Amino acid sequence: MKNEKKIQQSINRREMLKKSGLALAAAPFYFGLNSCVSGAKKTMDADVIIVGAGLAGLNAALLFEQAGFKVKIVEATDRLGGRVHTAKESDVPGHPELGGNGIGGGYARVLDAAQKYGVSMGPMRPRTEARKGELVYRIKNNFILPEEWPTHDLNTLPEGYRKGLPAYVTWGHFGKINPLPENDLAAWRDPKYKDWDKSTYSVLKDEGFSDDDIKLVMGTNSSYGVDAQNISIMMYFQILTWIGQQNASTGKGGAIVGGNQRLPEAMAAAFKQDIMLSSPVKSIASEADATTITLDNGNTLRAPYCLVTLPASALRRIQISPSAQGIQQKGFQNLDYTPVVQLHYVPKKKYWEEDGLPPSMWCDNLAGRFMALKNDLQDPDRVTSCVAFLNSNVALEIDKMKQEDAIALVTKTLEDIRPSLKGALDFTYYWTWVNNPYAGGAYAYWKPGEITDFANNLADPIGRIHFAGEHTAVMNRGMEGAMESGERAAFELMDLLG
Numbered sequence: 401m402k403n404e405k406k407i408q409q410s411i412n413r414r415e416m417l418k419k420s421g422l423a424l425a426a427a428p429f430y431f432g433l434n435s436c437v438s439g440a441k442k443t444m445d446a447d448v449i450i451v452g453a454g455l456a457g458l459n460a461a462l463l464f465e466q467a468g469f470k471v472k473i474v475e476a477t478d479r480l481g482g483r484v485h486t487a488k489e490s491d492v493p494g495h496p497e498l499g500g501n502g503i504g505g506g507y508a509r510v511l512d513a514a515q516k517y518g519v520s521m522g523p524m525r526p527r528t529e530a531r532k533g534e535l536v537y538r539i540k541n542n543f544i545l546p547e548e549w550p551t552h553d554l555n556t557l558p559e560g561y562r563k564g565l566p567a568y569v570t571w572g573h574f575g576k577i578n579p580l581p582e583n584d585l586a587a588w589r590d591p592k593y594k595d596w597d598k599s600t601y602s603v604l605k606d607e608g609f610s611d612d613d614i615k616l617v618m619g620t621n622s623s624y625g626v627d628a629q630n631i632s633i634m635m636y637f638q639i640l641t642w643i644g645q646q647n648a649s650t651g652k653g654g655a656i657v658g659g660n661q662r663l664p665e666a667m668a669a670a671f672k673q674d675i676m677l678s679s680p681v682k683s684i685a686s687e688a689d690a691t692t693i694t695l696d697n698g699n700t701l702r703a704p705y706c707l708v709t710l711p712a713s714a715l716r717r718i719q720i721s722p723s724a725q726g727i728q729q730k731g732f733q734n735l736d737y738t739p740v741v742q743l744h745y746v747p748k749k750k751y752w753e754e755d756g757l758p759p760s761m762w763c764d765n766l767a768g769r770f771m772a773l774k775n776d777l778q779d780p781d782r783v784t785s786c787v788a789f790l791n792s793n794v795a796l797e798i799d800k801m802k803q804e805d806a807i808a809l810v811t812k813t814l815e816d817i818r819p820s821l822k823g824a825l826d827f828t829y830y831w832t833w834v835n836n837p838y839a840g841g842a843y844a845y846w847k848p849g850e851i852t853d854f855a856n857n858l859a860d861p862i863g864r865i866h867f868a869g870e871h872t873a874v875m876n877r878g879m880e881g882a883m884e885s886g887e888r889a890a891f892e893l894m895d896l897l898g
């Protein structure tokens with residue numbers, strides 16, 4: 401009888417949490433720590449061990465804690481937030497975001513957490529988007545203003561694609577041919593659309609683009625993947641459908657005041673249990689009645705269940721046993737992450753006044769997107785720092801170099817193309833998401849056929865090991881996707897923990 405009551409209480413609590421999570425109500429649900437610890441044995445360190453203190457791991461941890469479960473988080477680095485990472489003010493003035501930047505108005509979970517854990521939302525802090533009049537294109541060794549581009553001799557794009565930043569000109573077409581229903585955010589994984597899980601290159605070829613033009617619009621400073629050949633058009637459809645939903649939402653997005661990293665920090669501060677920082681996990685084994693987590697330093701932890709929130713690129717560096725099989729294994733091995741490398745500078749003078757060109761540049765060379773950032777809330781027109789934000793093959797090429805050689809090469813490239821930059825930039829900070837064993841890139845991108853092949857299987861549990869993280873999100877992307885995945889996995893495990 402006593403047990404039945406306890407089970408009923410646990411079910412009620414889960415239902416309330418599910419409702420609160422899914423309806424995204426702001427009301428906090430605190431049940432008192434360990435008020436209903438579900439039979440953690442003496443030999444166990446927790447009910448659930450969560451690997452990774454990014455948004456997915458922290459969101460799951462808080463839901464477990466609110467439901468009375470004992471949780472321990474194990475994080476490889478000495479920092480909370482994972483791919484949400486704000487530069488320190490002492491490293492880069494204006495503390496730009498090195499990772500997750502824009503928070504959409506439809507990021508219900510992120511906005512809810514910001515409110516619940518006491519961080520304020522402020523205006524968006526554009527990073528790779530320039531304000532009107534502040535961007536010049538650098539294409540084939542020429543400076544070209546956006547208004548000159550549509551009729552410029554170097555613009556060989558097909559009719560209908562000649563106007564606007566090359567990286568965006570195809571989006572209108574992708575929107576027109578998008579087969580996904582606008583209200584079904586999960587449809588991109590539906591096998592009935594599998595014929596669209598094909599290369600973006602093939603779609604652009606059909607539209608009459610030359611290979612050089614495809615390289616310009618999809619392989620230059622692309623925010624997704626590396627080139628058109630290796631990215632599925634279905635991923636763009638998903639992004640467009642999702643952006644449509646974001647735009648239709650009435651919420652107010654932007655950025656967290658003081659930097660987005662303040663959100664995972666506030667979540668961690670609200671979490672009353674143990675977070676082990678600087679504790680890389682080496683292997684995870686699922687056994688008959690428990691999971692054993694072994695750290696790089698040889699220490700082990702045990703819990704009935706383990707929730708792994710690592711990106712696939714970091715996951716393939718650790719040993720899971722029994723190992724993933726079949727298509728899930730293929731997914732863990734093959735899912736790739738968008739390369740991003742950033743070089744940050746402080747401008748010593750107003751170089752743009754010297755040559756009369758806009759301060760930011762969109763370059764088809766090693767300078768990437770060179771952006772003059774304005775991150776001073778008190779003085780929104782002041783350039784606080786500049787960043788060479790490198791993507792695609794450029795990021796991969798730079799990432800392979802020794803850091804000092806990479807800095808010298810990118811700085812020289814900037815000075816060569818724009819003489820007013822000579823002596824105008826103080827290099828201040830280098831950051832790579834590629835050569836980073838705990839990230840392996842910025843966010844997952846899907847190559848042709850991969851969504852059909854393994855998107856629906858990446859989060860399949862392996863014995864007692866469960867999976868979350870941005871790459872397993874179904875309805876959302878980025879930071880909101882990470883939160884969604886943590887929520888899904890927490891409820892999945894609460895059902896098992898009882």
Ligand SMILES: Cc1cc2nc3c(=O)[nH]c(=O)nc-3n(C[C@H](O)[C@H](O)[C@H](O)COP(=O)(O)OP(=O)(O)OC[C@H]3O[C@@H](n4cnc5c(N)ncnc54)[C@H](O)[C@@H]3O)c2cc1C
Nearest residue numbers: 452454455456476482483500501502681869870878879882
């Ligand atoms: C450059 C960049 C730009 C972005 N822009 C946006 C944007 O504008 N909007 C948006 O919504 N999203 C954006 N994102 C994506 C967003 O930041 C991520 O999707 C989200 O933060 C991922 O959260 P996660 O919890 O799934 O993974 P992570 O944050 O990666 O968390 C995983 C954690 O696991 C840890 N870990 C890894 N290996 C181990 C190990 N062996 N042992 C223990 N711990 C380990 C990592 O250190 C990390 O803390 C961007 C990301 C980047 C990098």
